[in-house]
Amino acid sequence: xxxxxxxxxxxxxxxxxxxxxxxxxxxxxxxxxxxxxxxxxxxxxxxxxxxxxxxxxxxxxxxxxxxxxxxxxxxxxxxxxxxxxxxxxxxxxxxxxxxxxxxxxxxxxxxxxxxxxxxxxxxxxxxxxxxxxxxxxxxxxxxxxxxxxxxxxxxxxxxxxxxxxxxxxxxxxxxxxxxxxxxxxxxxxxxxxxxxxxxxxxxxxxxxxxxxxxxxxxxxxxxxxxxxxxxxxxxxxxxxxxxxxxxxxxxxxxxxxxxxxxxxxxxxxxxxxxxxxxxxxxxxxxxxxxxxxxxxxxxxxxxxxxxxxxxxxxxxxxxxxxxxxxxxxxxxxxxxxxxxxxxxxxxxxxxxxxxxxxxxxxxxxxxxxxxxxxxxxxxxxxxxxxxxxx
Numbered sequence: 001x002x003x004x005x006x007x008x009x010x011x012x013x014x015x016x017x018x019x020x021x022x023x024x025x026x027x028x029x030x031x032x033x034x035x036x037x038x039x040x041x042x043x044x045x046x047x048x049x050x051x052x053x054x055x056x057x058x059x060x061x062x063x064x065x066x067x068x069x070x071x072x073x074x075x076x077x078x079x080x081x082x083x084x085x086x087x088x089x090x091x092x093x094x095x096x097x098x099x100x101x102x103x104x105x106x107x108x109x110x111x112x113x114x115x116x117x118x119x120x121x122x123x124x125x126x127x128x129x130x131x132x133x134x135x136x137x138x139x140x141x142x143x144x145x146x147x148x149x150x151x152x153x154x155x156x157x158x159x160x161x162x163x164x165x166x167x168x169x170x171x172x173x174x175x176x177x178x179x180x181x182x183x184x185x186x187x188x189x190x191x192x193x194x195x196x197x198x199x200x201x202x203x204x205x206x207x208x209x210x211x212x213x214x215x216x217x218x219x220x221x222x223x224x225x226x227x228x229x230x231x232x233x234x235x236x237x238x239x240x241x242x243x244x245x246x247x248x249x250x251x252x253x254x255x256x257x258x259x260x261x262x263x264x265x266x267x268x269x270x271x272x273x274x275x276x277x278x279x280x281x282x283x284x285x286x287x288x289x290x291x292x293x294x295x296x297x298x299x300x301x302x303x304x305x306x307x308x309x310x311x312x313x314x315x316x317x318x319x320x321x322x323x324x325x326x327x328x329x330x331x332x333x334x335x336x337x338x339x340x341x342x343x344x345x346x347x348x349x350x351x352x353x354x355x356x357x358x359x360x361x362x363x364x365x366x367x368x369x370x371x372x373x374x375x376x377x378x379x380x381x382x383x384x385x386x387x388x389x390x
Contacts, residue, residue: 003375004390005356005382012388017363017371024304025369027287029075029112033294034264034271036286037116037253038076038279039084040068041327042091042099043337052345056095063337064099065106068115070336074287076279078103078115079154083195084277085118086324088159090343093123097145104149116187117146120156126163132174135161139178147183154230154275155179157191159198168204168214175218185227187253187275190215192233194320208238216245223247230255230275234320239263243270257316257323261305264290265298277323278312281330285366307365314357322349326358330367333359333374340381352386 002016048058068078080103081087081096091099100117107113121138124130135158146153155178165171179186193200203211219226228251231239236259243252254263254272263272279286289304315326325346332340340347359378368374382388 001371001375003359003379003382004388005359005378006353006386006388008353008357010353014390015360017368017375019363019366019368020371022366022369022371024284024288024366027074027284027291029073030291031294032075032287032290034290035251035253035273036076036279036290037079037273037275038071038283039079039082039275039277040071040280041324041331042085042343043067043331044341044343046339046341052090052343056090056092057341057343059095059099060337061102065102067331067336068103068106068113069110071280071283072107072110072113074283075290076283076287078107078113079118079275080104080115080151081118082154082156082277083118083191084280084324084327086343086346087118087120087156088122088196089321089324090346093142096122097142100145100151101149104146104151116152116154118156118189119143119146119153119186121158121160124160126160130160130164132161132164132170135164136174136177139174140181143178143182152184152186152227153182154187154189156189157196157199157202159196162199162202165204168210168217171202171204171214172218172221176222179218179222179225182225185225187227188215188219188229190229190231190233191255194234194318195232196321208233212238212242212245216242219250220247223250226250228253228273232256234258234316236263239272240267240270243272257312258309260312261302261309264305265293265301277327278308278315280327281315281334281362282308282311282365282367284369304366307361308367311358311361311365311367314354314361322346325350326355329355329358330362333362333368333370333377335370335373340377352382355381 043063045058045060119142124138230253232255253275292300
């Protein structure tokens with residue numbers, strides 16, 4: 001099985017699939033030694049009239065919920081309404097709230113299904129007069145939606161708070177207030193500026209050690225309300241340092257889509273759990289890898305996970321904020337949806353050569369669970385977007 005595709009250096013070459021037998025397409029759900037949240041994407045309905053650059057495209061709720069069922073069937077938890085769902089980049093708060101309500105309700109119908117939901121401030125329009133109290137009010141509004149359906153929360157990094165806060169003390173005030181009011185434990189969220197330039201200087205400093213001291217102070221002062229923290233700085237050394245310093249019982253959830261393999265494996269004393277956007281497309285292989293780790297077969301874990309890390313580095317390459325396009329490409333190639341259309345028209349954010357490299361790396365990692373369908377669809381994309389046939 002082969003396909004003609006462009007390369008990253010501008011050539012066109014014929015590529016032969018290495019995993020045409022889809023060796024990881026099936027998995028028997030089982031307990032795993034790491035908590036693994038997959039941040040899930042949203043499926044749009046492209047047949048409905050809309051202006052993708054100006055408004056949210058209609059959501060295909062059946063396909064969106066169906067994909068969450070798939071993740072649950074592999075043993076993953078779902079991180080709902082996060083940046084992988086295009087929060088702040090195509091998915092507004094109104095639709096995010098509906099997504100949260102539907103997902104929590106749907107999870108109750110699925111045995112063993114579990115999820116946590118992103119709570120932020122993206123409904124707040126920041127002006128020169130915006131205050132910390134305004135930020136608190138926006139957070140509270142979103143908390144109320146999650147609480148109203150009995151969900152648990154991931155306290156997302158806030159563009160508004162980053163714009164309004166003047167110091168680390170302002171972050172401590174806002175977070176300590178919210179954690180004090182929380183009805184159950186939450187997961188904190190440290191998202192680096194490579195994912196969102198508006199979050200530069202989060203926790204009150206552009207110096208990572210200083211910012212880390214602030215967030216650790218918040219956690220230590222509210223340890224009974226913090227389940228864990230997700231960190232996404234794409235530098236493993238900062239995650240290793242943070243998890244070493246966390247209070248007992250507080251989990252580190254890796255959000256490092258460049259180095260997650262080694263961070264989940266851990267060292268002799270510490271390891272990371274995971275809350276990752278890359279788990280959306282690599283779920284079938286990641287499930288097998290985590291099962292191997294659970295069985296103590298570290299060599300097999302790395303043999304399975306390392307190729308997915310190479311794939312992730314391509315999907316999340318700069319500009320990292322456009323990684324969602326590669327995620328949805330693979331959902332389409334694997335038959336989880338019938339089209340390659342996205343909120344905000346984000347499918348146009350990456351080049352055909354990038355998508356072709358994602359295809360190759362996905363095959364090499366064993367991520368393509370329906371290879372014949374993937375080849376057929378990739379040929380169509382190459383023809384329509386690149387005039388390449390064959």
